[in-house]
Structure formats: C-alpha cells, structure tokens
Amino acid sequence: MPKRARAVRWGVPVAAIAVVAGAVGAGPVIAAVQGDPVLPELTAQQLLADVGTRWQSGKLPPMSGTIIETASLGVPGLSSLAGEANTPLGLLAGSHQVKIWYGSESQVRIALPGHMSEHDLIVNGSQTWWWDSAANTATRIKTPVAPAAPTLPPSVITPQQAAEQALAAADGDTAISVGNDATVAGRAAYELVITPTTPASLIKDIRVAIDGETLIPLRVQVYAKGAAEPAFEVGFDSVTFSRPAPENFAFTPPPGAKVEEGELPALSEKTAARIDHTAGEQAKVIGSGWSTVVVMPLPEGGLTEGALTEGALTEGGLTGGEGERGMGAGAQLSAVVDGVFKAATPVSGTWGSGRLIKTKLVSVLLTDDGRVVAGAVTPEVLYEAAGRK
Numbered sequence: 402m403p404k405r406a407r408a409v410r411w412g413v414p415v416a417a418i419a420v421v422a423g424a425v426g427a428g429p430v431i432a433a434v435q436g437d438p439v440l441p442e443l444t445a446q447q448l449l450a451d452v453g454t455r456w457q458s459g460k461l462p463p464m465s466g467t468i469i470e471t472a473s474l475g476v477p478g479l480s481s482l483a484g485e486a487n488t489p490l491g492l493l494a495g496s497h498q499v500k501i502w503y504g505s506e507s508q509v510r511i512a513l514p515g516h517m518s519e520h521d522l523i524v525n526g527s528q529t530w531w532w533d534s535a536a537n538t539a540t541r542i543k544t545p546v547a548p549a550a551p552t553l554p555p556s557v558i559t560p561q562q563a564a565e566q567a568l569a570a571a572d573g574d575t576a577i578s579v580g581n582d583a584t585v586a587g588r589a590a591y592e593l594v595i596t597p598t599t600p601a602s603l604i605k606d607i608r609v610a611i612d613g614e615t616l617i618p619l620r621v622q623v624y625a626k627g628a629a630e631p632a633f634e635v636g637f638d639s640v641t642f643s644r645p646a647p648e649n650f651a652f653t654p655p656p657g658a659k660v661e662e663g664e665l666p667a668l669s670e671k672t673a674a675r676i677d678h679t680a681g682e683q684a685k686v687i688g689s690g691w692s693t694v695v696v697m698p699l700p701e702g703g704l705t706e707g708a709l710t711e712g713a714l715t716e717g718g719l720t721g722g723e724g725e726r727g728m729g730a731g732a733q734l735s736a737v738v739d740g741v742f743k744a745a746t747p748v749s750g751t752w753g754s755g756r757l758i759k760t761k762l763v764s765v766l767l768t769d770d771g772r773v774v775a776g777a778v779t780p781e782v783l784y785e786a787a788g789r790k
Contacts, residue, residue: 466640572690
C-alpha cells in the first residue's frame with residue numbers, strides 16, 4: 402500500500418468508544434425528536450454502538466467535500482497568522498479551508514488553499530505528488546517498501562480526527578447524551594454531546610455531528626464554559642458521498658514547474674528528535690481525562706521576553722524560510738510568543754512564581770524556575786501540578 406494512501410486512512414478509536422459508552426450509564430438518553438430534520442430515535446449507547454461498528458471497518462466511503470476549520474481561542478498575538486492554513490500555527494487563528502477527494506485508499510487528493518497559493522497532496526495509485534503553487538514546485542513523494550506510521554500533513558484536521566480525540570479524552574467524569582438532530586452540509590446528522598462533569602475543565606461540552614446515513618463525523622464543535630459560540634469548530638461545509646471523477650486524482654506538473662524528489666513537508670529531523678526527546682524523557686503528565694496537565698521544561702533561555710524567540714527557535718529547528726506572505730515559521734512563532742508573553746499575568750503561590758496565560762480552552766503557566774505547565778483546566782489545577790516538584 403503506498404505510504405500516502407495510508408496517510409489519509411482515518412483511524413478506528415474502538416477502545417475510546419467503549420470507554421465513552423461506559424460513561425453513558427444504564428439510563429436511556431433518547432435523541433430529541435423536535436429537531437429538523439428528524440432521524441430514527443437512538444439512545445446514546447445505541448448510537449455509540451453503531452458508530453463503533455461502522456468505524457471498526459477502517460474504511461472511508463468514497464466522497465468529496467470542503468472542510469472549514471475555525472478557531473477563536475482568545476490567544477493574544479495571533480492576528481498575524483489568520484489565514485495561514487499551510488502551517489500548524491495558522492490553525493490557531495481565524496478560519497481555514499481544506500478540500501478533500503477520496504476515491505479509495507489509493508486515490509486521495511487534499512488541497513489547502515492559501516491567500517495567493519495552493520498546496521495539494523495527490524495520491525493516485527503508485528504515484529504521490531506534493532504541489533506548491535507559490536514555489537511552483539512539484540515534489541514526487543518517495544514511497545518506501547515498509548511505510549511509516551500514517552500521518553496527515555500537519556495543517557490538516559478532519560472532523561473524524563477531532564471526533565476521535567474527543568472520544569479518547571472522555572473518562573468517568575463525563576456525561577454523554579444525544580442532542581437535537583442537526584443539518585450539516587445539507588445532511589441529516591445525530592448530535593453526540595460529550596460533557597465533562599469535573600469543575601476543573603474549561604470545556605463546557607464537545608458536540609459531534611454524525612451523519613445519519615454513513616455514521617461519518619461531519620462536524621465537531623468545542624464550547625468553552627460561559628461561551629455561546631464554539632471556541633473551535635471543524636466540519637464539512639459541503640460533502641458528497643459518491644466516487645469523485647478520475648480527473649481529480651490526475652496530476653502532471655505544469656510547464657516551467659520545478660520537479661523534485663522528496664518527502665512530504667514535515668518537521669526537520671533535528672526538531673522531531675528534540676520533540677521526541679522532550680516528550681519521552683522530560684515531559685510529565687499529571688492527572689487524566691479532562692483534568693490532564695502536562696509539565697515540561699521551557700526552551701533554553703529561560704523566562705524572559707525575547708528568550709523564547711531567538712536561540713530556542715534556532716536550536717529547535719523552527720526558523721524556516723520565508724513563507725508566501727513573507728513570514729517564516731520561526732518569525733510566526735516569535736510573533737506569537739512575544740504577544741502571548743506580554744499578555745501573561747504575573748502570579749505566585751506556594752509552588753513558586755511565574756506568568757499565567759489563560760485562553761478560552763487552555764491555561765498555561767510559565768514558571769520562573771523554567772517549566773511550562775499546561776492543560777484545558779482552571780489555573781488552580783496548574784498551581785497544584787506546579788507544586789509537585
């Protein structure tokens with residue numbers, strides 16, 4: 402199987418579904434019938450059972466559509482990134498669009514439109530291409546005999562992935578229900594509502610719209626406590642469950658384009674190794690489920706304005722070339738860090754002192770002794786975690 406065909410095959414969170422089903426309890430939760438449209442009534446347990454059976458096949462039906470991802474996290478310093486859909490940092494601000502065509506595991510196309518360019522991943526049988534219109538470069542992707550673990554381009558988030566993450570986060574401190582029927586991209590959908598019951602969580606609920614016919618997630622919305630609008634949303638703006646025309650998967654580099662041999666754009670080996678080292682040997686996870694907190698060292702340079710934007714970026718391999726709007730990955734991260742640092746609030750306690758950054762969904766504590774403590778929890782939970790030295 403070609404590597405990039407596997408790269409877009411959506412996973413099967415069967416274990417996560419089992420955990421969530423257990424959190425529902427014995428009492429039936431019936432789908433509301435006053436919604437428009439009206440689907441056959443299902444309890445949350447029945448819906449989860451049907452979804453588990455459908456996802457267990459691991460196969461996506463032929464389809465095409467447009468996915469819209471919108472983030473409004475209340476993070477300072479992100480206005481400069483709005484619309485930069487071709488970078489992971491760009492996912493933190495504004496709305497972004499991804500187009501997808503899926504014929505089979507060996508026929509996939511994903512397009513990431515930008516302000517003045519487009520990036521395309523095209524898988525067609527044994528041929529895989531990455532097209533960068535801004536650079537006028539077509540990269541023929543090498544397909545190894547033994548494919549690595551499947552991954553999507555870093556700036557692509559699908560409703561399926563978001564739904565899997567929501568189900569995996571659910572634990573005993575979770576209430577599950579089926580809300581009103583919804584219409585997403587013109588299709589009737591059930592709405593599975595996942596609600597953290599712990600007061601420590603900043604998340605009010607996560608609403609997963611599941612297509613009533615195919616049981617494919619069409620939309621995921623994450624609501625913060627006290628908010629009327631979702632802080633994060635990813636869903637189909639349009640979708641058709643039929644086989645796309647063959648020409649959608651045909652690609653020939655246009656005249657004058659530079660043709661290269663290589664891999665999909667990804668973190669450099671140095672950056673990936675550094676992240677793996679930090680996650681495997683230095684990061685510490687405290688708590689579980691909705692109350693999970695991660696504690697890890699700050700980049701070398703300490704907690705001073707500008708310290709996170711020079712040596713730490715260079716060492717981490719995040720200073721890249723200039724992008725389509727004249728801002729490389731390193732410059733983007735530098736701007737974000739500067740804005741966030743200036744908006745941070747000085748705090749102190751028995752755990753020590755530092756600066757607190759609180760968004761709608763995430764709290765981050767930067768301690769003076771060189772640690773980052775973060776989670777989708779209240780600041781009090783971070784302080785308690787910071788005290789565990």
